[in-house]
Amino acid sequence: MTKLSVNVNKIATLRNARGGNVPNLLKVASDIERFGAHGITIHPRPDERHIRYQDARDLKDIVTTEFNIEGNPNPKFIDLVLAIKPDQVTLVPDAEDAITSNAGWDTQKHKSFLKEVIKEFKNAGIRTSIFVDPDPKMVEGAKETGTDRIELYTESYATGYATDRERAILPFVEAAKKANELELGINAGHDLSLDNIQYFGQNIPGLLEVSIGHALICESIYLGLENVVNMYKNKLK
Ligand SMILES: CC(=O)[C@@H](O)[C@H](O)COP(=O)(O)O
Ligand SMILES: NCC(=O)COP(=O)(O)O
Numbered sequence: 001m002t003k004l005s006v007n008v009n010k011i012a013t014l015r016n017a018r019g020g021n022v023p024n025l026l027k028v029a030s031d032i033e034r035f036g037a038h039g040i041t042i043h044p045r046p047d048e049r050h051i052r053y054q055d056a057r058d059l060k061d062i063v064t065t066e067f068n069i070e071g072n073p074n075p076k077f078i079d080l081v082l083a084i085k086p087d088q089v090t091l092v093p094d095a096e097d098a099i100t101s102n103a104g105w106d107t108q109k110h111k112s113f114l115k116e117v118i119k120e121f122k123n124a125g126i127r128t129s130i131f132v133d134p135d136p137k138m139v140e141g142a143k144e145t146g147t148d149r150i151e152l153y154t155e156s157y158a159t160g161y162a163t164d165r166e167r168a169i170l171p172f173v174e175a176a177k178k179a180n181e182l183e184l185g186i187n188a189g190h191d192l193s194l195d196n197i198q199y200f201g202q203n204i205p206g207l208l209e210v211s212i213g214h215a216l217i218c219e220s221i222y223l224g225l226e227n228v229v230n231m232y233k234n235k236l237k
Contacts, residue, residue: 002210005037005210005212006032006040006041007043007189007216010050010213011023012042012050025058026059029062033063042056044071045096053076066088069081069084070091070101070211071091072094082121088126088127088128088149089121090187091130091147093110101153103133104152104153106138107132107138111144118146118147119146129149129185132150133153134153134172135171136178138175140182147184149208152175154189157200158193158196159191161195162195165196165199172204186208187208187210193212193216194215197212
């Protein structure tokens, strides 16, 4: 079975919009675990626009499932992850001003840098994963960095799904076959949703884990709206 790790960045975005502590990120993460998710993912960004570095430290004390921290391994991020020691760290090559993650690593070009950072995390007992485009060459490069897993960057699949899902998934099947051949674990994420997740899971051999945030939180709002509107109406009778 593929594990579901819920990315709670958007809960922090909502909280930060009002400056208070509603919604309470720690309570939401605990509830998500209570509802059956297999893990919690966060992606602190340098400007702390959603997850703050202190959130990462606080979550470490309460997450009882798998804790996955994603981010670009700059010195501040590396120190944070080494101090927290989550179950998994996922390295993502984000530009500081990126609205969201928009590319995987060039694992050939950045091989020696990745090797060094991955060694440091693995020495600390943290499982490593690196974010890659669905390209067998990038998967081969990932293997040479010593990482335990790759995370396939699924944006192109999510975008292509509506028009031609067979075509959209092909590069991911090829990349997954290569990863399986090289005995690299496979995670996946970005823009996965209730619409596209089942077909992805059914077609990617050896898919260990998906991390899903944006769509899952939006879907939770939509699916909860009718109930909450009626709860308010009942209070106003
Ligand atoms: C690594 C990845 O795929 C991203 O989806 C990310 O974790 C989400 O980050 P934002 O919530 O900042 O868009
Ligand atoms: N690694 C991907 C992730 O954590 C969530 O991405 P998204 O569902 O918010 O696009």
